[in-house]
Amino acid sequence: KTGILPTTAAPAVSQPVAINTSFAADQLLVGSEQHLQRFEQIVGAAKSNIFVLSTFVASQTDEKGKEKRERIWQALEDACRRGVKCHLFFGTSLDRAKHAAAMQELYTRLSAVRQTRGYLLVQRDPVGSHAKFLLADDGDGGATAVMGSCNWLSSPFSAVEVSVELTETNAVATGMDLLREIIAKLSGASRSVETLLFMASEMRRQRSRLSAASEISAPTARLTILRADDHERLLRVAAHDAQERFICCTNKVGANMVPALFDPAEVAGRRLSDVRVYYSRRSGPVKRGHVAEHRERLNGLVELTGVPEPQLHAKFLAWDNDHIVVSSLNWGSQSGLEENPLDEIGLYLEGSDLATSLLEQFEAANR
Structure with missing residues (x-):
């Protein structure tokens, strides 16, 4: 009017x-x-x-x-x-x-x-x-x-x-x-x-x-509660801020794997020598060949590793020595929605050598 x-x-x-x-x-x-x-x-x-x-x-x-x-x-x-x-x-x-x-x-x-x-x-x-x-x-x-x-x-x-x-x-x-x-x-x-x-x-x-x-x-640590839609923002911040390493484990890779995970990992890989993505399963339309194409494309930047056995059901993000996120979110196949913030919950912990300890335990369990 x-x-x-x-x-x-x-x-x-x-x-x-x-x-x-x-x-x-x-x-x-x-x-x-x-x-x-x-x-x-x-x-x-x-x-x-x-x-x-x-x-x-x-x-x-x-x-x-x-x-x-x-x-x-x-x-x-x-x-x-x-x-x-x-x-x-x-x-x-x-x-x-x-x-x-x-x-x-x-x-x-x-x-x-x-x-x-x-x-x-x-x-x-x-x-x-x-x-x-x-x-x-x-x-x-x-x-x-x-x-x-x-x-x-x-x-x-x-x-x-x-x-x-x-x-x-x-x-x-x-x-x-x-x-x-x-x-x-x-x-x-x-x-x-x-x-x-x-x-x-x-x-x-x-x-x-x-x-x-x-x-x-x-x-001894700072704990930040991540709701569903907080995950993607933090992952991208970590990909840009990491100074030594950037490692993500997701149970599945799916339709959104490139923008949700592979692109941020590539950003980190252009600066860092230790960038890894672990997964066990593919979901939705993603076939073995799709993942193989991205593995070849990211060669030298991101170590993309499929682990069929024992299956990786873990969902975590670790960067540098002191930063970890342990979550329910499959980073490579799901997107946290703002309209459903309680669908996924993550715990972001900043504390001395937490990432180092988590990765040591993870690698021992994955042998």
Whole structure:
């Protein structure tokens, strides 16, 4: 009506949440056996609540990896016997009925251990996120959160996985906030949401008490939470800023592999002598020949390595000596969407020699 066009501006880019925390290299979980052992230890120590979010759920009749996965089921059974509340979720909306049926089978198995109502909070609707969580109290006033690539309720535990274990109070409380946001869309998850809210509040009160008593350890790392759409921006920054090396591991390469991963790696490769991309599978329209063409094109700039066995299910980025991102995002086949920020979760850690340690463990697991 005024004849004056409205002023337009690009939307502001929200800054990821960043905190200073205590973190050591032994909190990097690399390899399937290490994940299995930590699941048993974390779940075995819990006295009140265990939360598991797995993208998929394996049927009780699934024979692939059944022997190792039985250790997961038995750890959860033991927790139920102790009276620990088990909050179980799955992420994918694909084959929804299949995974809902598998979750029902798991519910039936665990409920046979303890008939008391209210100890099994099992959701049969997907949360619509590719993130993977294991979160539990530690039985001693604290809690542990594990995030990364491992599908706890479906994995055959034969692939190379990479996850981060958080134990410092503020970091764990931040993980609880993330999981609470992811599951809040489910109407049946209200008790789980309330429990996570209460646990996170307790962790922060505990931190405040420790702070007042000057008992908090000096931060050793900076942790930045990456939501889905934060990943691509950080990968491109890393490709330009890396001074010594740039290494990325993705389970899959797919239709967007060139702009999403190969182009940034090439940028880094024109400056650095150590630029590597690892993958195990191809998805969508990508064929072996497509990848071979890019391997030849990038020869001398990027070492593009396919690893069929053991399958690399890990998703991480490492550059220089001190920078790592451990994520649920397949860097070479998926794009994080701004409209679905909780679809993928990554943890960016800056700390002394973290990249060096991660790569040493990864190379040992990949031999």
